[in-house]
Amino acid sequence: MNKKIIGYAIAILLVGSMVVMMVKTSLDKTEPIDEYLIATEEVPGLEKGATPPDFELTTLAGDVVKLSDLKGKKVVLNFWASWCGPCKAEMPHMQKYYKKNKAKENVEIVAVNLTTAEKMGIEGVEKFIDAYGLTFPIPMDRDGIVMDQYQVMTIPTTYMIGTDGTIAHKIVGPMDEKKLKELVNNLK
Amino acid sequence: MLVTHYFTIGNVSVSSSWIALIVAFVVAYSAVRVRYGKKYAEALSDAFFYLIIVWKLSIVITDVSSVIRSPLSLIYFDGGVVGFYLGLAFVAGKVLWDSKKERLTVEGVQALFTGAVAVQAVFQVMMVLLNEGQLVVQVVTVVAFALFALFYWIKGDGSLPFVWLFMAVHAFVAAWQPAGLVGTSFITTVLIGIIVMVVDRRNRCE
Numbered sequence: 001m002n003k004k005i006i007g008y009a010i011a012i013l014l015v016g017s018m019v020v021m022m023v024k025t026s027l028d029k030t031e032p033i034d035e036y037l038i039a040t041e042e043v044p045g046l047e048k049g050a051t052p053p054d055f056e057l058t059t060l061a062g063d064v065v066k067l068s069d070l071k072g073k074k075v076v077l078n079f080w081a082s083w084c085g086p087c088k089a090e091m092p093h094m095q096k097y098y099k100k101n102k103a104k105e106n107v108e109i110v111a112v113n114l115t116t117a118e119k120m121g122i123e124g125v126e127k128f129i130d131a132y133g134l135t136f137p138i139p140m141d142r143d144g145i146v147m148d149q150y151q152v153m154t155i156p157t158t159y160m161i162g163t164d165g166t167i168a169h170k171i172v173g174p175m176d177e178k179k180l181k182e183l184v185n186n187l188k
Numbered sequence: 189m190l191v192t193h194y195f196t197i198g199n200v201s202v203s204s205s206w207i208a209l210i211v212a213f214v215v216a217y218s219a220v221r222v223r224y225g226k227k228y229a230e231a232l233s234d235a236f237f238y239l240i241i242v243w244k245l246s247i248v249i250t251d252v253s254s255v256i257r258s259p260l261s262l263i264y265f266d267g268g269v270v271g272f273y274l275g276l277a278f279v280a281g282k283v284l285w286d287s288k289k290e291r292l293t294v295e296g297v298q299a300l301f302t303g304a305v306a307v308q309a310v311f312q313v314m315m316v317l318l319n320e321g322q323l324v325v326q327v328v329t330v331v332a333f334a335l336f337a338l339f340y341w342i343k344g345d346g347s348l349p350f351v352w353l354f355m356a357v358h359a360f361v362a363a364w365q366p367a368g369l370v371g372t373s374f375i376t377t378v379l380i381g382i383i384v385m386v387v388d389r390r391n392r393c394e
Contacts, residue, residue, distance in 0.1 A: 006349040013356035020363040089258040089265075154199045173200035176247075176254070176265040186190060 042165075046151060049166050052077075052159060053149045057112065057139030060126060065139040068165070070108050074187045075161040076180065078111040079141075079152045082128040083119055087156045090174035091132045097180045098136045106163070107184050109136035114155065116144035162188045190366055192319040208314035209307075216306035219341070220299050228299035235300065236307075238282065239275040246271030269372055276376060280383045287387045297387050298346030304380045305344070305354055308373065309337035312361065321366075328364045332357055348388060355381045 042051040056066045067075070078094065080087040091111075098109050111134070113125055120127075122140075129138060141147050150159065160169040160183050168187050175183070193204045213236050221229035246267030247255060254261040267274060283300065286292040312333045316326045336357045344350045355377055362374035 002343070003349050006353050010349075010352050010356040013353075013360040017356075017359045017363040017369075020360070021368070024363070024368075085260060086264055089254070089261050092254065092257065169194050169201075170196070171194060171201040172196055174264045176251070176261070176268075178268040179265075182191075186192070 046159075046167065046170065048168065048170075051166055052161065053146075055139075055146045055149070057141060057146065059137055059139050060122070060129070063137065065110060065137050067110070070110070070161075071165045072106075072163055074105065074107040074163055074184055075159075076107065076109045076184065077150075077159040077161055078109065079114060079147065079150065079157045080111055080155055081114045081117045082124050084155050086174040090156055090176070091134065093175065093177040093180060094136070095132060095134050097177045097184075101181070101184070102136075105184055111136060111138050112146055113138055113140050114144070114147050114152065115140045115142045116147070160184070160187055164188065190319065190321065191315075192321070204318035205315065208311050208318060211314050212307045212310035215310045216303045219306045220303045223302060224295065224299035228296060231296060232300060232303040235279045235282070235303075239272075239279050242275035242278045243267055243271045246274045249274070272372060273375075276379060280379065283383055283387065287390055292387065294388075294391050297384060297391070301346040301351065301380070301384050302340070302344070304377075305337065305340055308354075308358065308377055309333040311373070325364045325366075329361050332361045346384070348385065351381050351384050351388075 043049065044051055044053065046052060052067070054066065054068045056064060058064055067077070076094070078090075080091070082088075094109055094111070098107075101107060102109075115122070115125070118124055125138075125140070150157070154172055156172075156174055158171045158175065159167055160171065162168050169183060171183070191203050191205050194201045195204065195207060196202070213233075217229050217233055220232050244266045245262065247261060247265050250267045250270050251261070251265070254265065283292065283297075287297070312329050316329050336354065340350060340354075358374055358377040359369065362369050362371055365371060367374075
């Protein structure tokens with residue numbers, strides 16, 4: 001008796017699964033308007049859903065990086081220093097990810113160097129960038145203002161920012177290529 | 189369910205899936221301990237330990253170059269999905285080996301299966317509570333797994349009909365979820381089901 005009831009339940013569940021899968025595939029084609037694209041009032045802050053403070057910093061090559069110019073792209077905003085162990089472990093993963101996915105995923109990596117915390121000065125940063133062959137923009141936070149604005153206490157700290165310019169996640173600690181990929185994929 | 193939330197504990201960000209998994213294990217351990225006693229609860233925690241260790245250390249296999257370049261990668265990173273399946277394969281291998289050597293009784297298999305049901309049910313409910321998602325998917329997930337866990341706790345005995353029912357319930361829930369039937373958690377349930385069936389068959393032949 002018991003076995004029979006369980007048998008029926010299994011059959012119903014499996015048929016139900018198939019129906020759900022079929023309905024889902026046909027519904028997926030008509031996705032509703034993405035609510036994130038509807039302009040809402042910007043809330044400044046560092047929490048999830050808030051718009052982080054804008055900044056304008058210069059890279060070693062003299063290029064100006066302004067965060068608000070990147071709106072419309074997914075942004076991986078990383079804070080690092082050349083003496084930090086976990087940053088060293090993370091950098092090759094970021095570079096590898098960047099090389100493979102920059103164009104494909106509409107993503108930009110901005111790795112802000114905490115220049116005030118550097119022990120070897122600009123030269124040390126230059127050596128680091130060369131040694132790791134980093135090609136993404138590395139703006140220099142020479143006055144430590146951006147570091148304070150973003151409340152960076154431990155490095156690496158990374159803010160994942162969606163195409164609408166709001167924060168999706170704050171990740172403290174190093175990420176490998178797999179995790180970076182997963183996080184960027186889930187960004188709107 | 190998708191991971192949409194990270195928690196900052198001390199100096200590191202922890203994925204909500206880790207928190208869900210730890211809570212799930214604590215509940216499963218308690219459930220097995222209450223129903224089957226300390227011996228089997230420890231067998232469950234051994235299996236869990238092997239799964240986590242293999243998953244964590246499998247970065248040696250999945251990404252050798254990172255480990256050579258920076259040995260601390262072993263601490264910072266893990267083997268990802270591939271590493272998780274390697275861990276699962278290791279645990280499955282151990283269960284099959286123990287059953288071959290007749291170290292695993294019918295009751296032992298039932299205890300481990302009960303643990304697996306509890307881990308999966310609590311993990312799914314926790315993931316809903318900790319993350320954002322479509323309301324209907326969240327309701328289906330919580331209701332289906334809570335009802336099944338309750339039914340299993342009252343009536344279940346780790347016999348094959350319950351193993352099939354467990355897989356069917358999860359298939360139904362997975363059909364609603366974003367990852368569908370190829371998501372890691374559903375594949376895990378199927379693998380657990382297969383292992384239990386193989387061991388059950390072997391026990392019955394002997």
